[in-house]
Amino acid sequence: MLLDPDGAPWIGARDSDIALFGTPAGPQPTAAIRSRWMGKPIGAVTGVRVAAAHNGELLAFRLEWDDANHDHSAVDTTVFSDGAAVLIPVAADAPVRTMGAPGAAVNAWYWRSDDNARGHHVVAEGLGTTRSLESEPVRARGVWSGGRWRVVIARALDANTSEPIAPLRPGETTGFAVAVWEGGHEERGGIKSFSGDWRELRLAPVALARR
Numbered sequence: 001m002l003l004d005p006d007g008a009p010w011i012g013a014r015d016s017d018i019a020l021f022g023t024p025a026g027p028q029p030t031a032a033i034r035s036r037w038m039g040k041p042i043g044a045v046t047g048v049r050v051a052a053a054h055n056g057e058l059l060a061f062r063l064e065w066d067d068a069n070h071d072h073s074a075v076d077t078t079v080f081s082d083g084a085a086v087l088i089p090v091a092a093d094a095p096v097r098t099m100g101a102p103g104a105a106v107n108a109w110y111w112r113s114d115d116n117a118r119g120h121h122v123v124a125e126g127l128g129t130t131r132s133l134e135s136e137p138v139r140a141r142g143v144w145s146g147g148r149w150r151v152v153i154a155r156a157l158d159a160n161t162s163e164p165i166a167p168l169r170p171g172e173t174t175g176f177a178v179a180v181w182e183g184g185h186e187e188r189g190g191i192k193s194f195s196g197d198w199r200e201l202r203l204a205p206v207a208l209a210r211r
Contacts, residue, residue, distance in 0.1 A: 002053060002055060002058055002060040002154055003060065003141050003152050003154060004141065004152070005064075005141065005142070005143050005150035005151060005152050006150065009053050010051060010062055013051040014051065015050060015051035015062075016050050016051075017048075017049050018047065018048050018049070018050055018178065018195050018199070019195070020045055020047055020048055020194060021046075021193065021194060021195075022041065022042030022043025022193055023042055023043065023190055023191060023193075023194055024042075025038045025039075025040070025042065026038070027097075028127070028190050029127045029128030029190065033189070033191065042192075043187075043193035044184070044187065044193065045065050045066075045182050045193045047065065048065040048084075048178055048180055048193075048195070049063070049064040050062070050063055050064075050178060052176075054203055056157070056170065057158075058139075058154045058156055058157065059155055059157055059168055059203065060153070061086045061153050061176070061178070062151070062152050063084050063150075063153070063178060063180070064149065065084075065149055065180055066147060066148050067082060067144070067148065067149050068147045069183075070113075070144045079183070080181070080184075080186055080187065080188050081112050081114035082112070082113040082149065082180075082182060082183045082184075083111060083112045083181035083183070083192075084111050084142075084149070084153065084178070084179065084180050084181070085108050085109060085111070085178065085179045085180075086108070086109050086153050087106050087176065088106065088107045088108075088109075088166035088174055088175065089107075089174070089175045090104070090123070090166050091104040092175075096175075096196070097196075097197075098127050099124040099125075099126060099127055099129070099130065099190075100125045100129075101126050102125050102126060103125065105124065105125045105164040106124055106166075107121075107165045108123070109138045109140070109153050110122070110153065111141075111153050113149075113183070116142050117141065118139075118140065119138030119140035119153060119155075120132065120138060120140075121134065121137060121138040121155070121159075121165075123163050123164055127190060133161055133165070134161060137159035137160075138153070138155045139153075139155075140152060157169065157170070169203065170205045171205035172202070172203055173200055173201065174201055175198030175199065175200060175201070176198065176201050177194060177199065178195045179192045179193065179194040180193045180194075181193075
């Protein structure tokens with residue numbers, strides 16, 4: 001039920017409106033990307049509504065944002081899909097703006113509208129260092145209607161992997177950030193809207209917690 005954006009766990013859930021900002025072109029990892037986007041507007045989506053809940057096994061985030069276009073295919077190099085991600089720090093001092101740093105990894109769970117029934121799981125230690133992990137611990141689902149996306153992205157609290165991933169335990173606190181890609185604006189990779197510095201999330205020590 002947590003994976004259904006319109007499911008019962010989300011009815012009346014406490015949520016927060018979070019402002020989003022375009023990522024700067026200057027720090028992007030390749031000259032081609034920097035040249036393509038330098039001086040151009042980045043970050044078509046300027047805000048997202050976020051709620052979070054866990055059931056002792058999964059931590060789920062529901063993201064909602066306005067999007068007049070349903071960009072859900074990526075059939076060639078000129079067509080891009082909408083997407084969203086949740087970023088969690090593995091190390092407390094991991095910088096969010098550069099997707100971590102050497103020795104200070106971040107863990108990202110993301111969803112793409114052209115692969116709607118599947119979540120993706122990655123870790124990074126700086127821009128251009130993203131590597132994919134076994135995706136099974138991450139699940140996602142999105143629904144578009146009335147010019148608005150409602151997307152749930154969830155990860156198992158206990159994800160068995162040798163890679164550095166974010167520790168998640170009820171009763172403890174973690175940071176989080178969110179990102180959204182507007183496919184109709186040709187956003188992909190590091191070109192996106194994001195929420196800036198880490199925000200605090202406490203996982204309540206109960207069967208179902210809501211933020």
